[in-house]
Every structure is written in structure tokens, then in C-alpha cells.
Amino acid sequence: MSDGDPALEEALILHQRGEFEAAQRVLRQHLEIDPNSADGLHLMALCEHAMNRNDTALEWLEKAIAQQPEEAVFLSNAGMIAFGCGRLERAEGFLERAVAANAQHAESFNNLALVRERQARFDEAAALLEKAIMLKPDFAMAYANHGNVLRALGLLDRAITEYQNAILISPMLAAPHNGLGNTFRQMDRRVEAIESFDRAISLDPGYADAYFNRAMTLAAQGETAKAEADLAQAYGLRPDHRFLVADAGLLPVIPASETEIIRWRERFIRKFEELSEGLVPISGDPEQVGAMNFYLAYHGENDCEHMEQLAAFYAKAFPDLLWTAPHCNSSDKQEGRPIRLGVASKNFGEHAVAWMIFGLLAQLPRDQFSVTAITPSGSNEGVSDRISDAVDDVLQIAANITSARQQIADERFDILLYADIGMEPFSYFLAFSRLAPVQCVTWGHPDTTGLRSIDYYISNDIAEPEDGQESYTESLVRLPGVQSWYPRLSRSEPLPSRQDIGLPSEGAIYLCPQNLIKIHPEMDANLADLLARDPEGHLVIFGASDPNWTRLLLARWKPVFGRNFERVLVLPRVSLQTFVDTIALSDVVLDTWPFGAGNTNYQTFAMGVPVVTLPGRWIRGRGTLAHYTHMGIDDCVAQSPAEFVEIAHRLGTDHAYRKEIAAQIEARSDAVLEDEVCADAFAKFLAEVRAKA
Structure with a gap:
């Protein structure tokens, strides 16, 4: 001046x-x-x-x-x-x-x-x-x-x-x-994240982005109502369309009731319909406003309409997502060389997704396939040795979609397989692009993607209901065998005592080792009934990765269980070996419904422990049924919640009966572990779709 x-x-x-x-x-x-x-x-x-x-x-x-x-x-x-x-x-x-x-x-x-x-x-x-x-x-x-x-x-x-x-x-x-x-939030250190956002807001009460970021952290903690309030505050400070998108995508992590599930699902549809009217492209990173569609799968409904609507919305709101790699428009198949297969996931560390897929990748014949694992650089867990050993190469891509899709395009893959679209926003938004002539997704997250860019959903024949295609926008591929080539794990020798790992020394142990987000409110009264029937038994769960999820579930259970709530035991998160040993020391493992076990079943059957299951309507609740069908065992498959409780109670209190069922599982578990049928069918399918492309 x-x-x-x-x-x-x-x-x-x-x-x-x-x-x-x-x-x-x-x-x-x-x-x-x-x-x-x-x-x-x-x-x-x-x-x-x-x-x-x-x-x-x-x-x-x-x-x-x-x-x-x-x-x-x-x-x-x-x-x-x-x-x-x-x-x-x-x-x-x-x-x-x-x-x-x-x-x-x-x-x-x-x-x-x-x-x-x-x-x-x-x-x-x-x-x-x-x-x-x-x-x-x-x-x-x-x-x-x-x-x-x-x-x-x-x-x-x-x-x-x-x-x-x-x-x-x-x-x-x-x-x-x-x-x-935001950094703490990315590291899942949510309590520290909220403290930082609180400080930012106290310094600048008009800081709309801090309200938005706090809202998304609260939503991840399961505090959906608080997140909704913060998003309204953010929009009041600055009418940014992204805040409305984030609000529309809210869903509860630990629903308080079945009624709440219905309300939030209806809200999800209504809000996105309202936003779609007169929608214009939105600037910025779509990952920042990714909907919580991951949680739809845990409600037990057909999510096809929700997911298709969501994909159409994001395609219109963020048109730059719709990108095609140049080689996808080429007619040159470069015959006479192995099929170049890229397999993408952010969860190739010590994660259930890695355990479920590494065996299939390792079994692919290398005279026919060259396999590359694709994962964002900076992923918290990195890439486990089992994934590195199962593939020919590892491609560390940038942690942003624009750079990542160019890196993948440069590899000129024939087939791109996503292991788990829907588990987190990055892979979901990356999958809007056409990065290979053939694009598939498999059961790392057992729900449709709703994306037109994904050609096939690779699933399991027995686990899928007859009308399974109705729940997918992709073409459903029903492979024979079980859902994975999974190794047989071993218990510790000698096996620790119950007291050594924090279990009661007396009474039946009814272990529900699943992620707490799988425990649907419909299960609550039935689990309470099980403890009421067995006054010496204990219901055991593992604490969630976010302590607030555990708090929300226990708050939901306490009035339902009444005085028997004192026999609900929450174990801390433990190493894989201690987890397996806990299963081995339990009398009964309780499957969840309508979203059941996957990875945990293989670990449980390797221990010879009975799993009681109530099959769900869609594949995500039918994995245990498929395993029992392969083993030729139907004693632990219930047809109703009441029968679920009856079977679990008998296994927990009739020791001779439990021993009989456990012996059958031990004798027949080879039918679901290290399954060559699934691995062979997987390779055959990939070769066939490459030939057709």
C-alpha cells in the first residue's frame, strides 16, 4: 500500500x-x-x-x-x-x-x-x-x-x-x-480427533469444516444423532452441498432398535432422492462425503435399490469419477502371455479380507496368471507376508483417486478384481472408473456395489439363495465349493486354561466372536433368553475396535437382559492365536444374523467347535449354512430364533451331545478348509471371462 x-x-x-x-x-x-x-x-x-x-x-x-x-x-x-x-x-x-x-x-x-x-x-x-x-x-x-x-x-x-x-x-x-x-481420524484415534475438532471450534466458532469433520468422526463412533446436529450446524455456517451429502449418508453403527434401522434406511433413500433433484456437479474429494452405505448390509435387507441409487447420485455429483483407462478401448488382447490380474484392497494387512482371499490368489496357476496386489501407500497395516507370498508383485498406489487410477491404468491389467468394495470409501470411489476390460468384485464385503463399472460379483453357489441375482447389479457368478481356500489354523499346545485368557472357570461359554456391528437388535431378546435358560452360562463377546461401539451395544442389552446382564463378559481385543484359543475353549459359538460369520467360521471349524446359525435371506447371512452343507451336518442350523436358542442351550448343557457334534465337525472339516474346488473354479472363471472380453 x-x-x-x-x-x-x-x-x-x-x-x-x-x-x-x-x-x-x-x-x-x-x-x-x-x-x-x-x-x-x-x-x-x-x-x-x-x-x-x-x-x-x-x-x-x-x-x-x-x-x-x-x-x-x-x-x-x-x-x-x-x-x-x-x-x-x-x-x-x-x-x-x-x-x-x-x-x-x-x-x-x-x-x-x-x-x-x-x-x-x-x-x-x-x-x-x-x-x-x-x-x-x-x-x-x-x-x-x-x-x-x-x-x-x-x-x-x-x-x-x-x-x-x-x-x-x-x-x-x-x-x-x-x-x-483429521489425521487422528484417519488413524482411527477418534477420541483424540474429537478433542482436536473441539479445540478448533472453540478457537473459531464459525469454522464450518471443523463441525463437518467432527460430525464424520462422531458418525464413525456410532453417535449418529450428534453427527446429524453437527452437520446441520456446518451447513448453517456455510451452505456447502457436501454437508448435505454427508447428512444424507448417515446410518447408525450400533442401531438402538429394529425401528431405528427402518427409520434410517427410509431417511437414506428420501434424502438422496431430494438431493438428486436439480443436482449439479460438486467440487472436492468425494471420499470426504462418502455415505455410510457399508452398514446397509448388516440390516438383512436387499440393498440393490439403495446401492444403485447411491451410485447414480455420486456419478452425477462427481462426474470426474467416470474415467476409462485408454487400454480398455483397445482390441489388442496380446494373446500368448499370462493373464494380468490386479487385485485391489486397502485391507491386505492382518485383516479378514486378506485371510479370505490370499489362498485363492496363491492357488492360481502361474503359467496362466500374473497376479499383482494393489493397495494404497500409507495404509495402516500395509501388506501382510501371506499376501506378498501369494502374488507376483505388489503395487503401492497413491492414496488419492486421480493418481491411483492412472497408476493402475499404466499397468494395463486384463482383469481387475476388487476384494472388498464397500468396506471403505477409497475402493468404492476408485471402482467408478473402468481400469481394466473386465472388472469384478468378490465377497470381502458381501453386498452389491450398485456400480455399472463392475461386471461380475464372484460368489458361492450354495451360500446364495436361488433368487440371489435379485440382490446384485453385477452379473452373479456362483462358484462351486466353499467361499475361499482357507488354511487350517492350530490351537496352542498346551492350550491355556480358561482363567489364563479371562474366561470363567465354571459354566458354559456361549461365545459370539463376531464384530459387534453384526449383532442385530432382533438377536437381543433371544440371547437374553439363552442366558435365562442356562443360569450357569456366560455370553462372551470381544470388545469393538471403537470402545464406543461396545458401550452402545451394552447400553442396548442391559434393559433386555435384566439381572442376567452380569453374565455378559466383554473380552479385550487379542492376538489371532489367543482369539483361536478362546474359540477352542468355548462350548458353543453363536453365529450372528441376518449378517453371519465368514472368516471366523474357518477358524472355529478348525477347532472342532459347534457354531449355531440361523440362515439369513441373502448371502451375508448364509455362509455358515454353506459350510455345514459341505460337511453334511444340519444339527446346528436353526429355522427360527426360538430354535437357535434351543440348539445353543442343548449344546451348552448336554455335554455328550456337544461332544458328538464336535466329533462330526472335526471329522468333516476338511470339506471346508483348503478347498481346491473353489480355487480351481475361481481360476477357470477368470480365464473364461478374459477370453470373452
């Missing part, structure tokens, strides 16, 4: 007070006298921007830049106003000129980094921010922005350090607390 000009000084004071129209009256008089006053034109632009008249603000800035083309401050401000309006190319042009005009202007490097971040050019963004920090070591916002970029690169520990640096420099700055909260 020019020194000594009274009009400019007066206008600047008015601008700083927020009296923008008064400032402009002074500036107009000044510009009548000096129409080429660059500082006057610049300040007019800032007033227009403050009143959210950004098109006019850019016009004034361009006039100022015409007077002083090398003024980095003018160029940088023009770039940020264009950036805020979503005009990325114009912002890039202004900011590239700014850093070229003044290589010492830290703010320009910081601002250009924001553009590079939006373009998913994260390495370049990081380098620009490092330059900004070098030029201005006390630049708190640059540290916070560097944290954001490092988080996008999956470098979470380094991101935390940068946010903490920003807070040390400027303790009253809200942005680094918000960034720190």
Missing part, C-alpha cells in the same frame, strides 16, 4: 473494520483522481471479495495487475480468489506468475501449493510448502498446509509433527487443530 496517501489510508482502516462499502466510497473518489492507482484498484478488489462478489473482485485485481504486472501480492491474491471460486486453471496461472515474479514471497509458494494439492500433485505441493517455510520459518499456516499434504501422501506421523509445529507458532490458529483431528 502506498505510504502517505490519506485516502488510501482511510480506506484501509475502513476495510480492516469491516466497513467495506464505506471503504469503497473513499476508493472511488481516490480512483477518480488517480484511475491507475494499483493500490487503490487492489483494495477495491479486496472489498469486493470480502462481500463475496468474487467475479467483480477478479476484475479489479486484473486492473491492478495491469498497472503492476510483477507485483506478487496482487497475483497471489488473484490466484486465491480464483481458487476459492473453483477456477483452478486461472488460479494456477496467477500463482505461477506470482512465484516467478518474486521468489522470496512465501505466501505465493504456500498458495500455489494449495492448487497443486487440489490437482493431486502432492509431491509438488510438499516441495512448495517446504520452500514457503524456509522463506518464512514462523509461517504457521504453511506448516498446517504441509501437514494436510503429508496426510494426503499417507505420511501421518510427519503430518502430526507439522500440525504441532503450527500450533507452537500460533496457538490460537484453528486450522492446525482441525488438520490434527
Whole structure:
């Protein structure tokens, strides 16, 4: 700003007070006298921007830049106003000129980094921010922005350090607390995340993004009503369409009742229908507003309509998701070489998905297939040895969709198999693209994707009901055998005692080892009835990954179980071997309904322990039925909730009967473990669809 000009000084004071129209009256008089006053034109632009008249603000800035083309401050401000309006190319042009005009202007490097971040050019963004920090070591916002970029690169520990640096420099700055909260949220450290968002909001009560981020963390904790309130607050502060999308996608993690499930499912459909009317494309990352559709599968209903509606909505809201790799349009099949199979998942570490699929991948004949595991860099668990040993190569892709899909496209896969679409937002949104001529999904998450880009859902013949195709938008593939090639696990030798692992020494142990989100409210009264029938028995569960889920379930159970609630035991999360030993020490394992066991069944049958099951309507509740069918055992398959309780009670109290059933399971478990039939059929199917493509 020019020194000594009274009009400019007066206008600047008015601008700083927020009296923008008064400032402009002074500036107009000044510009009548000096129409080429660059500082006057610049300040007019800032007033227009403050009143959210950004098109006019850019016009004034361009006039100022015409007077002083090398003024980095003018160029940088023009770039940020264009950036805020979503005009990325114009912002890039202004900011590239700014850093070229003044290589010492830290703010320009910081601002250009924001553009590079939006373009998913994260390495370049990081380098620009490092330059900004070098030029201005006390630049708190640059540290916070560097944290954001490092988080996008999956470098979470380094991101935390940068946010903490920003807070040390400027303790009253809200942005680094918000960034720190997002990092903790990404690490599933939700209590710390909420504390960080609380701090950001206390520093800046108008911080809409902090309310939004806190809402999504609360939703993940199962606090759906609180999340709904925070999203309403965020939208009230800034009418951002993304907040409405996130609100529409809310679902309870641990539903309080069957009535609540019905209400939220109806709300889900209604909200997305309302948003679809007059929908225009939304800018930003769709992962930030991913719906909680993962939880639909646990309600026991046909989700085809919900998932198809959701996919159509996102395709319209984020049209950039609909991308096709160039080689998918080529007719060149490159015959005479192994089929290039890519297998994508974020859960290739010590996760049930990895256990369920690694055997099938390892069994694929290598004269016919070249197999690559695909996973985002920075995934918390990385890639387990069993996955690495089962494939020929591991491709670590970027943790953002734009870069990741290009990396996958560059590999020119013949078939892309998603192990678990729906488990988390990244793979779901990645799968909107056509990255291979043939794209399939399998049962890592046993529900339809609703995506037109996915050609086949690979499933199991016996586990699927006759009308199973009705629940899929993909073509249903019904493979023979069981659902996986799964190794036989062993108990510890010697087996620890009950007391050693925290179980009661007396009474029957009814173990329900499933993820707590599978325990449907319909089960509650029946589980309570089981304990009422067996006054010496204990119902045992494992605590959830989020302690709040456990709290919500126990709060739901307490009034239902009454005085028998004291015989509900919650074990801490344990190692795989201790988990298997706990199963081996239990009298009965209780399957959940309508979403039943998958991975746990293989572990339980290897221990020779009976699993009581009530088959569900769709495949996600019929895995145990399929296993028993293969073994030729039907004694533990109930036809009603009452029969479920009756079978479990008999197994828990009639020791001779339990011993008889356990002996049958031990003798016949080879039928479901290390199943070559499924592995052979899997390879045959992939070869056939490649030939047809």
C-alpha cells in the first residue's frame, strides 16, 4: 500500500473494520483522481471479495495487475480468489506468475501449493510448502498446509509433527487443530480427533469444516444423532452441498432398535432422492462425503435399490469419477502371455479380507496368471507376508483417486478384481472408473456395489439363495465349493486354561466372536433368553475396535437382559492365536444374523467347535449354512430364533451331545478348509471371462 496517501489510508482502516462499502466510497473518489492507482484498484478488489462478489473482485485485481504486472501480492491474491471460486486453471496461472515474479514471497509458494494439492500433485505441493517455510520459518499456516499434504501422501506421523509445529507458532490458529483431528481420524484415534475438532471450534466458532469433520468422526463412533446436529450446524455456517451429502449418508453403527434401522434406511433413500433433484456437479474429494452405505448390509435387507441409487447420485455429483483407462478401448488382447490380474484392497494387512482371499490368489496357476496386489501407500497395516507370498508383485498406489487410477491404468491389467468394495470409501470411489476390460468384485464385503463399472460379483453357489441375482447389479457368478481356500489354523499346545485368557472357570461359554456391528437388535431378546435358560452360562463377546461401539451395544442389552446382564463378559481385543484359543475353549459359538460369520467360521471349524446359525435371506447371512452343507451336518442350523436358542442351550448343557457334534465337525472339516474346488473354479472363471472380453 502506498505510504502517505490519506485516502488510501482511510480506506484501509475502513476495510480492516469491516466497513467495506464505506471503504469503497473513499476508493472511488481516490480512483477518480488517480484511475491507475494499483493500490487503490487492489483494495477495491479486496472489498469486493470480502462481500463475496468474487467475479467483480477478479476484475479489479486484473486492473491492478495491469498497472503492476510483477507485483506478487496482487497475483497471489488473484490466484486465491480464483481458487476459492473453483477456477483452478486461472488460479494456477496467477500463482505461477506470482512465484516467478518474486521468489522470496512465501505466501505465493504456500498458495500455489494449495492448487497443486487440489490437482493431486502432492509431491509438488510438499516441495512448495517446504520452500514457503524456509522463506518464512514462523509461517504457521504453511506448516498446517504441509501437514494436510503429508496426510494426503499417507505420511501421518510427519503430518502430526507439522500440525504441532503450527500450533507452537500460533496457538490460537484453528486450522492446525482441525488438520490434527483429521489425521487422528484417519488413524482411527477418534477420541483424540474429537478433542482436536473441539479445540478448533472453540478457537473459531464459525469454522464450518471443523463441525463437518467432527460430525464424520462422531458418525464413525456410532453417535449418529450428534453427527446429524453437527452437520446441520456446518451447513448453517456455510451452505456447502457436501454437508448435505454427508447428512444424507448417515446410518447408525450400533442401531438402538429394529425401528431405528427402518427409520434410517427410509431417511437414506428420501434424502438422496431430494438431493438428486436439480443436482449439479460438486467440487472436492468425494471420499470426504462418502455415505455410510457399508452398514446397509448388516440390516438383512436387499440393498440393490439403495446401492444403485447411491451410485447414480455420486456419478452425477462427481462426474470426474467416470474415467476409462485408454487400454480398455483397445482390441489388442496380446494373446500368448499370462493373464494380468490386479487385485485391489486397502485391507491386505492382518485383516479378514486378506485371510479370505490370499489362498485363492496363491492357488492360481502361474503359467496362466500374473497376479499383482494393489493397495494404497500409507495404509495402516500395509501388506501382510501371506499376501506378498501369494502374488507376483505388489503395487503401492497413491492414496488419492486421480493418481491411483492412472497408476493402475499404466499397468494395463486384463482383469481387475476388487476384494472388498464397500468396506471403505477409497475402493468404492476408485471402482467408478473402468481400469481394466473386465472388472469384478468378490465377497470381502458381501453386498452389491450398485456400480455399472463392475461386471461380475464372484460368489458361492450354495451360500446364495436361488433368487440371489435379485440382490446384485453385477452379473452373479456362483462358484462351486466353499467361499475361499482357507488354511487350517492350530490351537496352542498346551492350550491355556480358561482363567489364563479371562474366561470363567465354571459354566458354559456361549461365545459370539463376531464384530459387534453384526449383532442385530432382533438377536437381543433371544440371547437374553439363552442366558435365562442356562443360569450357569456366560455370553462372551470381544470388545469393538471403537470402545464406543461396545458401550452402545451394552447400553442396548442391559434393559433386555435384566439381572442376567452380569453374565455378559466383554473380552479385550487379542492376538489371532489367543482369539483361536478362546474359540477352542468355548462350548458353543453363536453365529450372528441376518449378517453371519465368514472368516471366523474357518477358524472355529478348525477347532472342532459347534457354531449355531440361523440362515439369513441373502448371502451375508448364509455362509455358515454353506459350510455345514459341505460337511453334511444340519444339527446346528436353526429355522427360527426360538430354535437357535434351543440348539445353543442343548449344546451348552448336554455335554455328550456337544461332544458328538464336535466329533462330526472335526471329522468333516476338511470339506471346508483348503478347498481346491473353489480355487480351481475361481481360476477357470477368470480365464473364461478374459477370453470373452
